[in-house]
Amino acid sequence: MEREEINLKLESQKKFFESGITLDVNYRLEILKKLRTLILTNENELINALKDDFHKPSFETIATESRLVMSDLNLLIRKLRKWSGKKRVRTPLVQFIAKNYIVAQPYGQVLIMSPWNFPFLLSMEPLIGAIAAGNCIVLKVSQQVPAVSGVIKNILKQLPEEMILFVSGDHSVSDHLLNYKFDYIFFTGSGRIGKQVMAKAAQNLIPVSLELGGKNPCVVADDAKLDYAAKRVAWGKFINAGQTCIAPDYLLIDKKVKERFIELLIKEIKNFYGDDPEKSTDLCRVISSSSATRLGSLMNTGEIVAGGIFSAEKRYVAPTIITGVTGDDAVMEDEIFGPVLPVLEFNDFSEIFPVISRHPKSLAAYIFTGSRTRKREFMNRTQSGSVAVNDTVLQIASSHLPFGGIGPSGIGRYHGKKSFETFSNMRSVMEKSNLVDIFVRYPPYSRLKENIVRLLMR
Secondary structure, eight states: OOHHHHHHHHHHHHHHHHTTGGGOHHHHHHHHHHHHHHHHHTHHHHHHHHHHHHOOOHHHHIIIIIHHHHHHHHHHHHHHHHHHSOEEEOOOGGGOSEEEEEEEEEOSEEEEEOOSSSTTHHHHHHHHHHHHHTOEEEEEOOTTOHHHHHHHHHHHTTSOTTTEEEEOOOHHHHHHHHTSOOSEEEEESOHHHHHHHHHHHHHTTOOEEEEOOOOOEEEEOTTSOHHHHHHHHHHHHHGGGGOOTTSOOEEEEEHHHHHHHHHHHHHHHHHHHOSOGGGOTTSOOOSOHHHHHHHHHTTSSSEEEEOOOEETTTTEEOOEEEESOOTTSGGGTSOOOSSEEEEEEESSGGGHHHHHHTSOOEEEEEEEOSOHHHHHHHHHHOOEEEEEESOSSGGGGOTTSOBOOOGGGEEOOBSTHHHHHHTEEEEEEEEEOSSOOOGGGSSSOOHHHHHHHHHHTO
16 A cells, blocks of 8 residues: 555544544444454454464464454453443542543544564454544554465455554555554554654654563472473463463573473473474464574574474474573573573572563563462562463453553553553543532632631542
């Protein structure tokens, strides 16, 4: 789509929003229900598209893309009338006689920029929240997933373009869109690009949500249930070939159980993907040849005890475990975003906190322990967007848990009701009665009026 065409469509969309059509809750519900039908009827096409783009198994498409969207979508449809209604709040005595309430109104035109790693989920999740709130949306998808982009485009072309405009293209298209004065910007991607988005938004004072990432720590204490922990760490790390913003990025394990746990972890990799993971139909490929090369370069440290194989040509990186890693190694510098798991050991539980605090606040944090004391200490002394105890990644599956980061790992929250609130201006309203007009607030002031104010505003 050429820039001139984009500009014309943006102006048309602005006029559509100003017409007030999207303020009608019934209209929003009609769009959401139609979208639900379109997703279900195109699910097989989505499965095939993700196989083309990622070699992604059908189970992962259903479990981590289409049905996560459906879960949120069904909740929004069920609750939208309630959430979009007036919410009465307490009126203080000083406002007598009045009533106070909060009403949700759409921002207007919203730009959603989605990434390549979960291209359907991370396009549709914010999209349905923006629709539910009554906005008009421009959805900019990644050009690195052409097959999935095609499915999304085919779905959205059956909805009003004035409300939902699909845009694809390279970074120049993104830059062009960011120069437009949207009313809200929702970006999911790397911290590097997130900084650029925020800088652009700041020029026009546009509010933003940034869903980024980070080095998510995963701690295995000596009292963890090791067999369960091994399965759950292996699953959370290697699903989507590790290209998951909340995947465990590195492992901190008590030295007393390290050997046993590594054995169990290697066993689970074999159980999941067989003797030759490259032949497995259940292991994704990485997004590009350059990504495979980058991940391969991170293997030049420590001792590889599993995997260690990669092919840039085939975009293949084997599930890899590296022991003997130190905090200064290259693999511990930035978010790995691939199926490479470095392992660090500790002798005392207190040693984990200096290691974790060396890195910016992460999107997720994980701990495996049977101790309430250790769990509480971990949650009190670490900061992250989310935390899971005795599991990994699955916290994202709840529509009732707001999802988002903290500091460098992101700004803002969404999922379920929080998606609706994120894309809504939660407008405060006071309606004052004309039955009486209290004299106290008006000059001339006096000692009596001061005493009345003190009494009223206790």
